[in-house]
Amino acid sequence: MAILSEKNITKGLSILQNYTDNKLLTHLNSCVHCGLCAESCMYYLTYKEARFVPAQKVDFIMSVYKRYFTFLGKHVPFLSKARDLNDESSSEMVDLFFGACTLCGRCTMHCSIGVDIAFLVRTGRVMLAEMGMIPASIQSTVDASIQTGNNMGITKEEFVDTIQWLEDDLKDELEDPEARIPLNEKGKKILYTLNPREPKFFPLSISAMAKIFHFAKESWTLSTEMYDVTNYGFFTGNIGEATTITKRLHEEVKNLEAKELILAECGHGSRAFRWEGPNYLNQSFEYTARTSVELIADYLKEGRIRVDKNRLKQRVTLHDPCNLVRNGGIINEQRYILHQIANDFVEMTPYGVDNFCCGGGGGQLAMSEYNERRMGIGGRKADQIKDTKANIVVTPCHNCVDQLIQINAHYKLNVQIKTLAEVVADALI
Numbered sequence: 535m536a537i538l539s540e541k542n543i544t545k546g547l548s549i550l551q552n553y554t555d556n557k558l559l560t561h562l563n564s565c566v567h568c569g570l571c572a573e574s575c576m577y578y579l580t581y582k583e584a585r586f587v588p589a590q591k592v593d594f595i596m597s598v599y600k601r602y603f604t605f606l607g608k609h610v611p612f613l614s615k616a617r618d619l620n621d622e623s624s625s626e627m628v629d630l631f632f633g634a635c636t637l638c639g640r641c642t643m644h645c646s647i648g649v650d651i652a653f654l655v656r657t658g659r660v661m662l663a664e665m666g667m668i669p670a671s672i673q674s675t676v677d678a679s680i681q682t683g684n685n686m687g688i689t690k691e692e693f694v695d696t697i698q699w700l701e702d703d704l705k706d707e708l709e710d711p712e713a714r715i716p717l718n719e720k721g722k723k724i725l726y727t728l729n730p731r732e733p734k735f736f737p738l739s740i741s742a743m744a745k746i747f748h749f750a751k752e753s754w755t756l757s758t759e760m761y762d763v764t765n766y767g768f769f770t771g772n773i774g775e776a777t778t779i780t781k782r783l784h785e786e787v788k789n790l791e792a793k794e795l796i797l798a799e800c801g802h803g804s805r806a807f808r809w810e811g812p813n814y815l816n817q818s819f820e821y822t823a824r825t826s827v828e829l830i831a832d833y834l835k836e837g838r839i840r841v842d843k844n845r846l847k848q849r850v851t852l853h854d855p856c857n858l859v860r861n862g863g864i865i866n867e868q869r870y871i872l873h874q875i876a877n878d879f880v881e882m883t884p885y886g887v888d889n890f891c892c893g894g895g896g897g898q899l900a901m902s903e904y905n906e907r908r909m910g911i912g913g914r915k916a917d918q919i920k921d922t923k924a925n926i927v928v929t930p931c932h933n934c935v936d937q938l939i940q941i942n943a944h945y946k947l948n949v950q951i952k953t954l955a956e957v958v959a960d961a962l963i
């Protein structure tokens with residue numbers, strides 16, 4: 535029985551029909567089938583299935599485009615490898631674009647002629663969103679954000695309780711009754727954000743950043759109304775919902791009259807707000823928006839915080855989150871920080887813009903139906919970590935932390951996984 539209505543097929547095709555610039559067609563038409571992108575993708579490297587080759591994902595969209603928007607495709611589809619958009623092909627699209635791509639962008643970087651494969655996969659997701667085919671698992675994360683203000687549905691009371699006990703602990707740890715985790719204070723220089731995983735599962739990473747702010751004598755606040763840095767609408771392809779989430783944080787910066795928004799350690803959240811946000815909102819920000827990685831690096835460079843390099847005795851390596859590094863260009867700041875606090879810092883191979891995704895990007899962690907596949911592709915990251923012989927893996931992204939914790943258990947790596955703020959807070963003097 536057909537589940538995809540004609541109306542939804544038309545809505546999906548409208549994304550291919552109503553493009554607003556030449557980017558879509560240029561990239562769809564450019565692939566020369568050299569095959570160089572195959573070896574850049576963890577899915578193909580792990581499973582060796584031809585349909586996982588990045589270029590095959592491009593071809594998939596192209597075949598649908600041909601079927602409906604080219605003369606040959608319309609009249610002799612079998613001659614031009616044109617494909618109908620129907621129940622079968624749309625299910626394959628879900629599996630390929632949601633279940634077999636983290637949007638890491640490594641294939642794009644390796645493409646011999648610069649085809650933006652990750653952009654085309656995202657276009658496929660936008661089509662599926664229009665067709666009402668976003669997987670329910672990841673959609674529930676977006677629904678929670680829109681309904682409650684955070685993707686984990688944490689109530690305001692729960693959040694305030696957590697922050698209050700963290701503040702009490704901070705006063706005790708620092709033996710300073712003036713130590714604070716301010717909430718909803720207007721006119722502070724910085725509005726700081728959190729990944730909801732922090733208040734829910736990893737509250738000590740909030741304390742770590744609060745400690746850094748305290749040592750830097752920063753003017754800052756959190757908001758109880760909108761603190762969530764994540765934006766899963768960016769992953770689902772529902773641009774309206776991605777815009778709603780972006781707008782809420784944007785409005786809160788203005789409401790609290792902050793001069794700067796500091797995005798917590800979250801690769802996709804930083805990208806969705808800082809780089810995609812002005813497009814969603816159709817305006818530029820009237821305040822500065824930057825990441826806590828850049829802020830901490832500046833604190834160290836300006837001498838606003840000082841650290842003891844000898845406190846961290848173990849070997850440290852760094853995992854580069856795709857959205858922050860390859861797709862966001864924040865490459866050197868985290869390395870500068872780690873060189874200040876660790877005597878034994880080693881890079882993975884490859885690293886930086888060429889690093890492999892942890893396997894949890896693109897919303898994979900929110901889609902439990904792909905858990906087994908996600909752990910499979912995580913094997914490449916596990917091998918990278920093992921090769922460094924490091925005891926601690928630092929990554930400036932809570933999403934990557936989650937995937938790395940699971941990789942650590944699954945592949946028995948026996949390492950510690952930490953955020954940047956956590957290792958810096960431990961080194962403060």
Ligand code: SF4
Pocket residue numbers: 574575576577587588591634635636637638639640641642651652655
């Ligand atoms: S973006 Fe990453 S996961 Fe997706 S096809 Fe390219 S290399 Fe593979």
Ligand code: SF4
Pocket residue numbers: 564565566567568569570571572588589592644645646647648649651
């Ligand atoms: S590397 Fe680029 S041009 Fe070559 S097959 Fe892949 S997408 Fe096509």
